[in-house]
Amino acid sequence: MKIRVYYEDTDAAGIVYYANYLKFCERARSEQFFARGLSPESEDGYFVVKKVEAEYLKPATLGDMVEVTTELLEKRGASIVLMQKVLKDGDTLFTMKVKLAFLKEGRVCKIPPHIYSILSDWNES
Amino acid sequence: MKIRVYYEDTDAAGIVYYANYLKFCERARSEQFFARGLSPESEDGYFVVKKVEAEYLKPATLGDMVEVTTELLEKRGASIVLMQKVLKDGDTLFTMKVKLAFLKEGRVCKIPPHIYSILSDWNES
Amino acid sequence: MKIRVYYEDTDAAGIVYYANYLKFCERARSEQFFARGLSPESEDGYFVVKKVEAEYLKPATLGDMVEVTTELLEKRGASIVLMQKVLKDGDTLFTMKVKLAFLKEGRVCKIPPHIYSILSDWNES
Amino acid sequence: MKIRVYYEDTDAAGIVYYANYLKFCERARSEQFFARGLSPESEDGYFVVKKVEAEYLKPATLGDMVEVTTELLEKRGASIVLMQKVLKDGDTLFTMKVKLAFLKEGRVCKIPPHIYSILSDWNES
Numbered sequence: 001m002k003i004r005v006y007y008e009d010t011d012a013a014g015i016v017y018y019a020n021y022l023k024f025c026e027r028a029r030s031e032q033f034f035a036r037g038l039s040p041e042s043e044d045g046y047f048v049v050k051k052v053e054a055e056y057l058k059p060a061t062l063g064d065m066v067e068v069t070t071e072l073l074e075k076r077g078a079s080i081v082l083m084q085k086v087l088k089d090g091d092t093l094f095t096m097k098v099k100l101a102f103l104k105e106g107r108v109c110k111i112p113p114h115i116y117s118i119l120s121d122w123n124e125s
Numbered sequence: 126m127k128i129r130v131y132y133e134d135t136d137a138a139g140i141v142y143y144a145n146y147l148k149f150c151e152r153a154r155s156e157q158f159f160a161r162g163l164s165p166e167s168e169d170g171y172f173v174v175k176k177v178e179a180e181y182l183k184p185a186t187l188g189d190m191v192e193v194t195t196e197l198l199e200k201r202g203a204s205i206v207l208m209q210k211v212l213k214d215g216d217t218l219f220t221m222k223v224k225l226a227f228l229k230e231g232r233v234c235k236i237p238p239h240i241y242s243i244l245s246d247w248n249e250s
Numbered sequence: 251m252k253i254r255v256y257y258e259d260t261d262a263a264g265i266v267y268y269a270n271y272l273k274f275c276e277r278a279r280s281e282q283f284f285a286r287g288l289s290p291e292s293e294d295g296y297f298v299v300k301k302v303e304a305e306y307l308k309p310a311t312l313g314d315m316v317e318v319t320t321e322l323l324e325k326r327g328a329s330i331v332l333m334q335k336v337l338k339d340g341d342t343l344f345t346m347k348v349k350l351a352f353l354k355e356g357r358v359c360k361i362p363p364h365i366y367s368i369l370s371d372w373n374e375s
Numbered sequence: 376m377k378i379r380v381y382y383e384d385t386d387a388a389g390i391v392y393y394a395n396y397l398k399f400c401e402r403a404r405s406e407q408f409f410a411r412g413l414s415p416e417s418e419d420g421y422f423v424v425k426k427v428e429a430e431y432l433k434p435a436t437l438g439d440m441v442e443v444t445t446e447l448l449e450k451r452g453a454s455i456v457l458m459q460k461v462l463k464d465g466d467t468l469f470t471m472k473v474k475l476a477f478l479k480e481g482r483v484c485k486i487p488p489h490i491y492s493i494l495s496d497w498n499e500s
Contacts, residue, residue, distance in 0.1 A: 006280055008142055008273045012135035012187045013416060018424045019397035023258045030256055034313045049393045054427040062137045063284050131405055133398045143299045144272035148383045155381055159438050174268045177304040188409045258392055262385035262437045312387045
């Protein structure tokens, strides 16, 4: 997934504001659903972020075209762990290991099979 | 209402990003409700923005302590018009005339008396 | 220019936060430069927003694919006026007339010819 | 440091968007400088985020008044590690261990004594 860095993403230090890399990663996770005509939040439940371990390697700047990659590290019954990276021209700028729990009506819940199949694309990335 | 300008509010041009003045003004509108232990969105309805006429006079920068003032320009049955300003040390940086319609379950609706009384503080500002 | 509505763009009312339509419009203005390998901010100067007149017609929601159109309404020596619209499936959600002044080192300055030629694409839209 | 949750902080799931807790924490770090009439970014250098380890325990919602606490975990010559927490009524909603490196003109640099003294307040929190 390609993302352009716009003014809104940058701050007065001239680089992308540190919280905004998390936005880029969330866009990639949600796009996995949207691209199939699905919503990341349905009657069947939704993922919530439980844990983030992020490393900031190099900054992105205004106008950069960055790429977000997503890899599935762990698949459990009610949670997954992803490795997401933001790259520019093949250079890694940011990495984030993110644990997501699956909830339904506010409670942890088994991930339904059709959601599992959506996630399976991430194995290859 | 005093608001500090943080990194998140600025962009790579070193000044507050133009859309963020609208955030500052919305905070002031909502705080009018929160400060009374109320929510701007309740079963009685909520305001939605219909029109904005904004002028950008001078930029705010990182660390600035700005002030938002709100004045009620027009009170109608189902809408209001406010004049909101962002100032720094008495100097006007930004002005916004904003028209808000009152909705209930998605439909235009008469503003209830207790909401009217919340708004009345803005007459004096 | 197509833009997907992500979680970050929405608020607790379930729709796109009112300031974020201004972000979408700015992306379209900047993309005009980025797509040519240029920056909206160079040694030759940059545009700053002076005035915004916006109307909110219908809300966009999570997952919507919206389109931003840009039309040049007025070209003067040191400023331009654009009409920008956010549409969904041909339906207009938001319109914004925006006046931009051209600055160089903080002062109003004549728009250089090569910037004028970049803007000329907007005539057709 | 007290922070009110406004519409801009929430998303369509009705809770604070996950990246925005990082904004709240950054406000608290910067306020340490602003409250002394200083800038977090000066000729002497500035901190950049290198690592974040965050846990999401409970969500904050619209109108909540949350508190950010900051504790200094490690002080080294050119970097510090902080533990920052977002609480509501004494209840911990979010924790973040954040490593910051001190840079000057883009290079890692020893933290000057007067910056060290600003940070020392965090020992007690």
